[in-house]
Amino acid sequence: MTIVECPENTVIIREGEPGDDFFVVLSGGIDVIKALGTPDERLLASRGVGDFVGELSLVNPDGLRVASVRTRDLSQLWRMDHRDFETLLYKEKALALEMIRALSERLTYAHNMTIQDLHEKNQELQEAYDDLKAAHEQIVEKEKLERELQLAHEIQQSLLPPHLPEVPGFEFGALMYPARAVGGDFYDLFQLDADRVGLVIGDVADKGVPSAMVMAQTRALIYAEAALELTPAQVLQQVNIHLMQMGTPKMFVTVLYGVLDARTRQFSYARAGHELPLRYCEGQVAQILPAGKGQPLSLFDTPTFDEQTLTVEPDTLLLFYTDGMVDCRNPAGEAFGLNRVKTLFAQSTALPAQEICKNLRENLCAFQQNAPQDDDVTILVLRTKDD
Numbered sequence: 001m002t003i004v005e006c007p008e009n010t011v012i013i014r015e016g017e018p019g020d021d022f023f024v025v026l027s028g029g030i031d032v033i034k035a036l037g038t039p040d041e042r043l044l045a046s047r048g049v050g051d052f053v054g055e056l057s058l059v060n061p062d063g064l065r066v067a068s069v070r071t072r073d074l075s076q077l078w079r080m081d082h083r084d085f086e087t088l089l090y091k092e093k094a095l096a097l098e099m100i101r102a103l104s105e106r107l108t109y110a111h112n113m114t115i116q117d118l119h120e121k122n123q124e125l126q127e128a129y130d131d132l133k134a135a136h137e138q139i140v141e142k143e144k145l146e147r148e149l150q151l152a153h154e155i156q157q158s159l160l161p162p163h164l165p166e167v168p169g170f171e172f173g174a175l176m177y178p179a180r181a182v183g184g185d186f187y188d189l190f191q192l193d194a195d196r197v198g199l200v201i202g203d204v205a206d207k208g209v210p211s212a213m214v215m216a217q218t219r220a221l222i223y224a225e226a227a228l229e230l231t232p233a234q235v236l237q238q239v240n241i242h243l244m245q246m247g248t249p250k251m252f253v254t255v256l257y258g259v260l261d262a263r264t265r266q267f268s269y270a271r272a273g274h275e276l277p278l279r280y281c282e283g284q285v286a287q288i289l290p291a292g293k294g295q296p297l298s299l300f301d302t303p304t305f306d307e308q309t310l311t312v313e314p315d316t317l318l319l320f321y322t323d324g325m326v327d328c329r330n331p332a333g334e335a336f337g338l339n340r341v342k343t344l345f346a347q348s349t350a351l352p353a354q355e356i357c358k359n360l361r362e363n364l365c366a367f368q369q370n371a372p373q374d375d376d377v378t379i380l381v382l383r384t385k386d387d
Contacts, residue, residue, distance in 0.1 A: 001011070001080040006071045011036070013069035019057035022085045025049050029073025044113070046072065052102070058085050073078060113315050117122070164189050165197050167262045171311075171380040173353030177360055183376035184211030185322050186219050195263040198226045202255040202274065203322040205296070214251050218243065222257055230255045232270035233305045236297065243298040249308040252296040256320060260312070260382070267318070267382075269365075270298050271306040275323055282315035282348050286342040289318075306378060317356075317383040319345050324375035328364055331371045352379040 003026065004248040006012060013019060015036060023030075024357040025047055026198070032045040032053065044067055047053060080088065129220045176186055184204030190199050199220050204211040230238065235257055235328050243253070256277070258269025273296035280286045294306030312318070329335040344363050349358045364377065 001078065001084050004006060004079050006075050006077060008071055008073045010071045011068060012073075012077065013054055013065050013067070015065050015068040018351075019054060019065045019066050020063070020082045022052065022054040022082075023069070023082050024052045024078040025077040026078055027073040030075060030077075031070050031072050033068045037071070045109075046305070055085075055318060058082050061182075063161060064162075064184045103297065114237050130219055160187070161189055165191050165196055167260070169262060169265075170197075170260065171353045171383050171385045173355070173357040173383075174379070175354075175357035176376070177361070178376045178379040179324070179360045179373045183207055183216050185324065185376035185378040186215045187320075187378050187380050188219060188223065190223065192226065192259065195261055197260045197262070198223075198257070199260060199269075199320075199380070199382065200255065200257045201320045201322065201375070201378060202253055203324075203378070205250075205252050205254070207376065211251065214243075214253065214298075217246065218253050218255070222255070226257070231307075232259060232268055233307050236272050236305055237268050237302075240297045240300075240303055244301060252299045254296045254323075257309050265312050265384075266309060267308075267312050268309040270294075271308070272303060275321055277325070278319040278345055279310075280317045280319070280346055281313065282349075286319070286346045310385055312382070314384050317345075317353075317381060319350055319356075319382040320376045321381075322376060324373075324377035324381065325360070327373055327375055328368055328377065329374065330367050331369055336367055340367070349383075356381045 006028075012020075012023060012030070012364075015034070027049060029049075030051075030053065031048045034042045034044050052111065053069050054065075055378055057063050060066075077373055103224055160176065161174075164174060174189065176183075176185055176187060177184065183201070186204075187201045188198070189200075190198045200219070202215070202218060202222075204214045204218070206214075218239060221242050222235060225235040225238045228235075236255060239255075241385055253272070254274040255272045256274040257272075258267055260267045271291070271294040272308070273294050274290050276288045279287045279289055287308065290308060292303050292306040294310070295303035297303065318340075326336055326338050326341060330336075340363075343359055345356070348359045356363060360379055361377070
């Protein structure tokens with residue numbers, strides 16, 4: 001038997017190693033640690049003067065240490081080997097009984113700690129399972145929503161004209177891309193009779209599925225009323241009556257609906273709060289068409305509409321668009337603006353009508369860069385051409 005002095009943080013017993021030493025604390029203190037130096041490290045107990053450690057490896061058949069022991073501060077320890085330990089127990093019956101009592105207490109404590117640890121682990125596993133289950137439900141719900149949005153997108157795209165009218169002396173182009181899977185912008189071009197074509201472009205004051213539903217209602221109502229030989233203003237007035245009756249709170253609609261008469265080359269339209277069209281004539285600059293007061297649909301019982309009629313001369317182009325184009329912003333927060341629209345429109349007039357739409361869209365994307373698209377964008381072009 002010897003007395004050893006160990007500095008602070010000295011490991012005197014290492015878990016998993018064979019051991020043949022038994023220690024009694026004479027001064028200082030020691031810590032009993034499980035999984036020392038690993039992420040699962042845990043303090044099992046702290047021992048002081050008069051306590052002992054290392055007895056389990058001396059009585060276990062495999063002789064392996066079940067935990068590590070490290071000095072907490074400068075400590076003096078009474079150290080004995082296996083033979084000294086057995087001799088002491090044989091001679092000192094009272095000591096043997098005391099050690100049995102201490103072992104029993106430690107085993108009881110270890111048993112209780114194991115039960116507590118298992119309870120905590122089970123609780124952690126249950127929480128992890130609940131979190132995983134909730135995450136799975138969220139993923140399933142997200143996938144369901146994505147499928148529904150994709151279906152809504154396909155339905156909305158199916159509402160657009162599958163092909164544009166072919167009218168001698170005129171050419172049309174159109175392009176729409178929503179800020180989300182579905183949007184509130186819409187356009188349509190439809191043949192009213194052999195000489196006349198209906199043209200409509202609109203914007204519901206919101207984005208997403210609710211605005212797409214109002215958009216579909218408005219488009220269907222315009223299409224139905226346009227077949228009744230009404231003027232553009234009368235068509236919009238009837239549509240407004242229906243929308244007010246159905247109730248679309250906080251979702252007003254800006255619309256421009258017009259009729260092109262290919263025989264007379266007259267284009268008559270009514271504007272309900274929508275963006276002003278641009279006209280380009282050969283050799284001139286792009287100009288905003290004359291405007292009067294025009295109020296959106298679904299706000300007032302009897303809104304005022306801006307009614308205009310113009311003759312579409314040869315070598316003339318008309319550009320219709322929604323506010324998403326002029327309001328588009330780049331990463332610095334700068335708006336695309338009407339001046340850029342007018343300049344690009346004038347520079348693109350040599351292109352076919354559909355290519356003008358694509359060119360405007362490409363320039364808009366280049367300006368926007370990686371900034372988010374805040375609003376739907378729709379572009380519609382009417383141009384004259386040789387018969």
